[in-house]
Amino acid sequence: MNAQKILPRTLTLSAMVWTLGCQHTCQTRTPASHGIHTAAKVMRTSTEPTGGPVQLAKVMPTHAHLGDTVEYHLVVTALDCVGNVRVTDLIPSGATYIRSEPAARVRGDLLTWNLNAMDCGQEQKIRVWLQADTVATLSSCATVNADPRTCASLDIGFANLTVRKTGPETAQVGSTINYDIVVMNKGTTEAHDVVVTDTVPEGLQSSDGQKTLTFKVGDLPPNQPRSIPVSLRAVTRGRHCNTVAVASSNAGKAVDEICTTVLQPGLNLIKTGDQERFLGRKAAYRIQLHNTGDTTLTNVVVTDTAPEATSIVSAEGAVITGNQAVWRLESLAPAERKTFDILLTSTTPGRHCDVATVTAGGGLQDRVEFCTLWRGVPAVLLEVTDDPDPIQVGEEATYTIRVTNQGTADLTQIVIAAEFQPHMTPVSSPQGTVSGQEVTFPVVGRLEPKQSLTYTVRVQGVKAGDARNKVVLKADTLSAPVVEEESSRVY
Numbered sequence: 001m002n003a004q005k006i007l008p009r010t011l012t013l014s015a016m017v018w019t020l021g022c023q024h025t026c027q028t029r030t031p032a033s034h035g036i037h038t039a040a041k042v043m044r045t046s047t048e049p050t051g052g053p054v055q056l057a058k059v060m061p062t063h064a065h066l067g068d069t070v071e072y073h074l075v076v077t078a079l080d081c082v083g084n085v086r087v088t089d090l091i092p093s094g095a096t097y098i099r100s101e102p103a104a105r106v107r108g109d110l111l112t113w114n115l116n117a118m119d120c121g122q123e124q125k126i127r128v129w130l131q132a133d134t135v136a137t138l139s140s141c142a143t144v145n146a147d148p149r150t151c152a153s154l155d156i157g158f159a160n161l162t163v164r165k166t167g168p169e170t171a172q173v174g175s176t177i178n179y180d181i182v183v184m185n186k187g188t189t190e191a192h193d194v195v196v197t198d199t200v201p202e203g204l205q206s207s208d209g210q211k212t213l214t215f216k217v218g219d220l221p222p223n224q225p226r227s228i229p230v231s232l233r234a235v236t237r238g239r240h241c242n243t244v245a246v247a248s249s250n251a252g253k254a255v256d257e258i259c260t261t262v263l264q265p266g267l268n269l270i271k272t273g274d275q276e277r278f279l280g281r282k283a284a285y286r287i288q289l290h291n292t293g294d295t296t297l298t299n300v301v302v303t304d305t306a307p308e309a310t311s312i313v314s315a316e317g318a319v320i321t322g323n324q325a326v327w328r329l330e331s332l333a334p335a336e337r338k339t340f341d342i343l344l345t346s347t348t349p350g351r352h353c354d355v356a357t358v359t360a361g362g363g364l365q366d367r368v369e370f371c372t373l374w375r376g377v378p379a380v381l382l383e384v385t386d387d388p389d390p391i392q393v394g395e396e397a398t399y400t401i402r403v404t405n406q407g408t409a410d411l412t413q414i415v416i417a418a419e420f421q422p423h424m425t426p427v428s429s430p431q432g433t434v435s436g437q438e439v440t441f442p443v444v445g446r447l448e449p450k451q452s453l454t455y456t457v458r459v460q461g462v463k464a465g466d467a468r469n470k471v472v473l474k475a476d477t478l479s480a481p482v483v484e485e486e487s488s489r490v491y
Contacts, residue, residue, distance in 0.1 A: 049075075050144065052079075053146060053148060054076060054077070054079065054080075054082055054085060054118070054144050054146045055075075055077040056075070056142060056144040057077075058073070058074055058142050059072060059075065064132050066132055066133075066134070066135050067132060068131070069098060069130070069131055070129070070130045070132055071127060071129050072127075072128050072130075073126065073127055074113075074125070074142055075123065075125050075126075076115060076118070076123065076126070077121075077122075077123045078118035078119060078120055078121065078122045078123075078146075079120065080148065080149075081117075081120050081148070082117065082118055082146035082147060082149050083117040083146065083147045083148075084114075084116065084145075084146060085114070085115040085116060085117070085118050085145070085146045086112065086113070086144070086145045086146070087112070087142060087143070087144050088110060088112050088113075088142065088143045089104075089111045089128065089143075090109050090110060090111070090140045090142075091109040091111065091130065091140065092138035092140040093109075093134075093138070094132070094133055094138050095130040095131060095132055095133055095138050096130060096133055097111065097128075097129075098129040098130060098131055099128075100127060100129065101126070101127045102126065104126075104128075111128070113126055117149060155188075155189075157187060157189035157222075158189060159185055159189050159190065159191035159220075159248065159250050160185065160187035160251060161184070161187075161191055161246050161247075161248055161251040161254045162184045162185075162186055162246075162254050163181065163182070163183050163184075163196065163244055163245070163255065163256050164181070164182050164184075164256050165179055165180070165181045165182075165198075165230075165242065165244045165256050165257075166179065166258065167179035167242075167260060169259075169260060169261065170260065170262075170263055171234045171260055171261075171262050172234065172263050172264070172362070173234050173236065173237055173262055173263070173265075174233070174234060175233075175234050176233055176234075177231065177232050177233070177234055178229065178230075178231050179231070179258065180227060180228070180229055181198065181227070181229075181230060181244055182225050182226070182227050183196055183217060183220065183225065184223070184225045185220045185221065185222050185223065185224070185251065186223065187222055187251065188222055189222065190219050190221050190222070191219065191220045191248045191250060191251040192219050192248055192249045192250050192251075193218070193219070193248050193249040193250075194217035194218060194220045194226075194246060194251075195214065195215070195216055195217065196215040196217060196228060196244065197214055197244070197245045197246075197247070198212070198213040198214075198215070198230055198243075198244045199212055199242065199243045199244070200212070200213065200242065201240045201241055201242050201243075202236075202240070203236040203237075203238055203240040204232040204233065204234060204235060204240050204242065204260075204262075205235050206232055206233075207231065213230065215228050217246075220248075234260075236262065237262055237263065237264040237294070239259055239260070239262075240259065240260055240262060241257055241258070242258050242259070243255060243256075244256050244257075261294075263293065263295045264294055265293035265294070265295045265360075265362055265364055266291070266292040266364070267289065267290065267292060267293065267297060267300075267360060267364055267366055268289075268290045268292045268366060269287065269289055269356060269358050269366040269367070269368045270287070270290070270368060271285060271286070271287050271288070271356050271368045271369070272285065272286050272370070273285030273370050273372065275371075275373065276375060277346075277372055277373075277374055278374070278375055278408075279346060279347050279349055279376045279377070279408045280345065280346075280347060280408070281345065282343045282344070282345050283343070283344045283346075283374075284342075284343055285304075285341070285343075285344065285354060285370060286340070286341050287304060287339065287341075288337065288338075289337065289338045289340070289358055290335075290336075290337045291332045291333065291334055291335060291336050291337075294334055296332065296333050296334065297331060297332040297360040297361065297362075297364065298330065298331050298360065298361040299330070299359075299360060300328070300329035300330075300331070300358065300359070300360045300361075301326065301328050301329075301359050301360075302328075302329075302338075302340055302356065303324060303325070303326050303327075303356065303357050303358075304318070304325045304340070304342050304355070304356045305323060305324050305356075306325075306342075306344050306354055307352040308323065309346050309348035309350060309374070310344040310345065310346040310348075310354070310374075311323065311344065311345055311346070312343070313343035313345050314343045315327075315341070315342040315343070316340075316341055317340065318340065318342070325342055327340050332360070344372075346374045348374065349374050349376045349410070350374055351371050351373045351374075352372060352374060353369050354369070354370050354371070354372070355367065355368075355369050356369075375409055376408025376409030376410070376449055377409055378407045378409045378411060378478055379407030380405060380406065380473065381404040381406050382401075382402075382471060382473050382484040383400075383402040383404070384399065384401050384402075384469075384470075384484045384485070384486040385399070385400045386399050386469075386486055387400070390490065391461045391488070391489075391490060391491075392461060392491055393461045393462060393490060393491070394461060394462075395460070396427065396459065396460045396461075397459055398456055398458055398459075399418065399456065400454065400455075400456050401418065401456070401457070401471050402454050402455075403416065403452060403454075403473060404450075404452040405447045405448060405451050405452070406449075406450075409449065409477055410447065410477065411447040411477055411478070412445060412447075412476045412477055413443060413445060413475060414443065414445075414447055414453070414474070414475045415441075415443050415473070415475070416440075416453075416471065416472070416473050416474075417439070417440045417441070417471070417472050418432070418440075418457055418469070418471045419437065419438050419469065419470050420437045420438070420439075420459060420467070421437070421469055422463055423463045423464070423465045423467035423488070424459040424460065424462060424467050424490060425437070425459065425460050425462050426439050426457050426458070426459050427458040427459060427460050428457075429441075429455065429456060429457040431455045431456070432455060432457065439457050441455055459488075464491050465489075465490055466487060466488075466489055467489075468486075468487055469485065470483055470485040470486070471483070471484050471486075
């Protein structure tokens with residue numbers, strides 16, 4: 001039996017492209033832009049792409065075997081803006097349609113794809129799979145139809161204004177408070193005729209005294225914040241809330257509020273102590289410091305300056321330098337109190353005033369004065385002597401009266417009188433006035449401590465016997481008269 005050479009059965013595929021109702025048969029060629037390699041087969045464009053606003057190219061393999069699944073492509077390219085793009089293709093006789101991507105609408109042998117709108121330069125590819133059922137040349141034609149499309153756009157946006165005011169939560173009376181107002185358009189279109197109004201509350205004050213501050217911002221593009229600095233002076237203590245509003249012709253209104261508590265720093269110094277003291281004793285004083293404000297005071301220095309006529313005995317916790325005692329505090333909280341004690345003494349009579357001062361950070365200060373009357377102890381020595389003693393009737397003797405202030409207080413309004421018994425008769429006195437048996441002396445307004453007064457009286461013996469003559473001293477600073485007697489013998 002002779003062997004026979006069996007040749008494979010092949011079929012040839014050709015394509016035709018239709019565009020806008022015009023059909024032409026194209027020679028097979030393979031451009032580089034549409035070459036597709038699948039297994040050992042080569043996909044080739046069987047026609048040039050069509051002309052017009054939409055190009056349609058059909059890419060098919062040159063041959064296939066009976067029973068093969070054949071894939072070919074339809075490439076749609078928009079050269080302008082088009083709409084209602086519709087591609088059709090015929091299933092060739094001798095082949096069976098399997099599927100396509102995207103899926104086609106199938107009516108008999110007609111495949112239809114509605115691609116809708118395409119933009120200029122946009123490309124879409126349709127993949128089609130057929131089964132080769134007959135040994136033959138399979139031919140099919142594809143068409144593309146489209147409507148010219150023109151487009152326009154209109155941006156519809158909105159303007160949305162926001163406002164925010166920032167500043168310190170606290171400030172001190174008399175200080176300048178710096179605020180910042182930020183206006184923002186968070187919309188998508190420009191806000192027109194933007195105006196910011198800032199209402200100054202009671203307790204705060206603008207530089208020109210205006211209660212309403214107006215700022216014309218004008219047009220404000222989206223997302224471009226506008227900052228407006230505002231400075232106000234803190235006038236009174238308390239919590240003051242400031243309202244700011246923004247309005248425009250197309251974006252409505254927005255408001256914000258910020259509150260600042262204005263604090264009043266303050267301190268108070270009180271001093272108490274002994275109003276009167278005897279010389280040589282100790283006088284006690286207490287200094288009371290009180291933070292009367294709303295803020296914590298720092299660098300607090302309390303200084304007590306004793307008068308020159310006194311000296312400091314002690315001052316607990318203080319640094320003593322000469323006649324000054326100084327206490328230092330790092331801080332003093334609101335409403336906090338501190339006390340400081342000091343002891344003074346004096347050997348100088350009189351009213352001496354002690355001064356206490358306090359200073360703190362920020363220029364705060366206070367001053368207080370307390371005066372003490374330093375008194376001496378009144379003490380008087382009254383001496384009376386006679387010379388000679390005894391004397392004969394008809395002879396004379398001299399009485400000497402000496403007054404000495406032995407105390408530490410002045411003797412004031414001193415009145416002295418000498419009284420003689422009948423055994424003697426006062427004759428004369430350089431300082432006094434003789435009237436019968438009595439001699440009086442002028443009033444002495446003041447006799448300082450350790451000072452003395454001396455008086456003399458000439459007397460004559462007129463009757464034998466033992467005479468008890470006395471001198472009486474009175475003074476305002478003495479609670480009772482001082483009486484001194486001197487015994488003289490007349491024979």
